[in-house]
Amino acid sequence: MNQQNIRNLTLFDLLARSWALASSVEALHFSTDSSAAAFACANGTIALASLFDPEPPESRVRVSADLGQTTIRPREKPTAPVIVTERLCDGAPLMAVSGKSEFLAGASDGRIVRVTVTGEISNTQIRLDGSIMALDHARGQGLTAVSDGAEVLLANAEGGIVRSLARHGGDVAALGFSPSGRQLAVCRGDEISIWTLVGEPALARTIRFPQPPAAVRWSADSEWIACPLASGGFGVARLADGKAGAVSDFPAKVRTVSWSERADALVASGAFRIAAWSMKLPPLEGEPGGAIVTGRPGLVVVEAVAGHPTRPLAAAGFANGQIVVAQIGERDELLIKPSGGAVTALAWSADGRHLAAGTADGGASLITFPAQMFK
Numbered sequence: 450m451n452q453q454n455i456r457n458l459t460l461f462d463l464l465a466r467s468w469a470l471a472s473s474v475e476a477l478h479f480s481t482d483s484s485a486a487a488f489a490c491a492n493g494t495i496a497l498a499s500l501f502d503p504e505p506p507e508s509r510v511r512v513s514a515d516l517g518q519t520t521i522r523p524r525e526k527p528t529a530p531v532i533v534t535e536r537l538c539d540g541a542p543l544m545a546v547s548g549k550s551e552f553l554a555g556a557s558d559g560r561i562v563r564v565t566v567t568g569e570i571s572n573t574q575i576r577l578d579g580s581i582m583a584l585d586h587a588r589g590q591g592l593t594a595v596s597d598g599a600e601v602l603l604a605n606a607e608g609g610i611v612r613s614l615a616r617h618g619g620d621v622a623a624l625g626f627s628p629s630g631r632q633l634a635v636c637r638g639d640e641i642s643i644w645t646l647v648g649e650p651a652l653a654r655t656i657r658f659p660q661p662p663a664a665v666r667w668s669a670d671s672e673w674i675a676c677p678l679a680s681g682g683f684g685v686a687r688l689a690d691g692k693a694g695a696v697s698d699f700p701a702k703v704r705t706v707s708w709s710e711r712a713d714a715l716v717a718s719g720a721f722r723i724a725a726w727s728m729k730l731p732p733l734e735g736e737p738g739g740a741i742v743t744g745r746p747g748l749v750v751v752e753a754v755a756g757h758p759t760r761p762l763a764a765a766g767f768a769n770g771q772i773v774v775a776q777i778g779e780r781d782e783l784l785i786k787p788s789g790g791a792v793t794a795l796a797w798s799a800d801g802r803h804l805a806a807g808t809a810d811g812g813a814s815l816i817t818f819p820a821q822m823f824k
Contacts, residue, residue: 483799488805494542504525559597603633666706700721704719714741724743742780749769770789771792791810803816
């Protein structure tokens with residue numbers, strides 16, 4: 450490699466391991482033990498990438514003795530390949546994080562299968578008569594929620610059906626357990642139903658939105674939920690009193706929302722910069738004052754966002770493949786990747802050291818940050 454090429458290397462070149470997959474990445478998850486990331490692909494497969502890095506950034510960082518300048522050398526060895534499972538269904542498989550090094554996924558014949566980080570697939574006892582339209586798992590409670598679009602079933606770790614929740618008149622679009630696993634949110638029609646699962650399951654609250662919610666994201670304290678809305682914008686609701694609000698003035702569809710516990714904020718995609726709101730002034734019932742200026746405005750829409758689990762930071766992926774990290778409430782941002790396929794999914798590992806990204810052209814990557822990067 451000549452000196453010119455070395456000077457042109459980006460942070461992505463230096464920090465990321467990346468792979469070219471056969472189809473678009475639609476969703477991704479880290480395993481509970483942070484040993485692997487799973488990328489759900491549009492061709493019905495799941496690609497599994499190990500987080501173990503034989504050349505971590507820390508081993509390649511050098512500090513010059515004379516000037517104290519920090520540099521990082523490129524990797525010397527090729528990246529280990531990902532493991533790609535057999536085709537499970539038409540379209541990207543629905544996934545949920547299960548055991549320490551396992552995932553649950555939906556198959557085309559109504560089966561829920563177990564997928565290990567080494568790509569092994571085995572059947573569970575959970576099987577629906579129709580297609581699987583929504584899936585989630587509560588690891589602490591050992592409960593799996595699954596729906597065919599009309600009925601919601603709860604199953605225990607052995608696959609036995611614990612309870613069939615009432616059949617709904619509208620299509621169930623998504624399911625989401627609270628972080629404690631003691632509540633389940635059911636997105637259907639233009640509302641989210643909150644079920645308590647302590648003892649006999651019971652409907653606790655129903656929250657309506659101006660448009661159908663497409664997904665549900667719980668805050669870490671289980672006090673708030675946020676949801677992208679199917680036709681644009683996002684909704685947010687406080688569970689204690691059921692108060693809700695919606696923000697709809699976006700130039701593009703809001704595909705993802707994410708919480709930042711450290712910044713006490715909510716971030717969203719769909720704008721020409723990272724859209725953020727302080728939860729000290731949440732956007733309930735038309736409250737406009739909580740918007741936080743974050744990152745730099747541009748001409749390209751943010752397609753995916755992810756709040757950092759331990760720092761007041763947010764990552765954003767753009768339609769032109771750009772990936773940045775910004776401190777919530779600050780205008781400066783760190784450019785990680787300058788271009789590429791449109792970013793479709795972003796997620797941080799639990800310890801915040803790794804950022805996983807998926808793109809519309811089949812790109813999958815794990816970006817590992819040195820410990821001193823965000824000091």
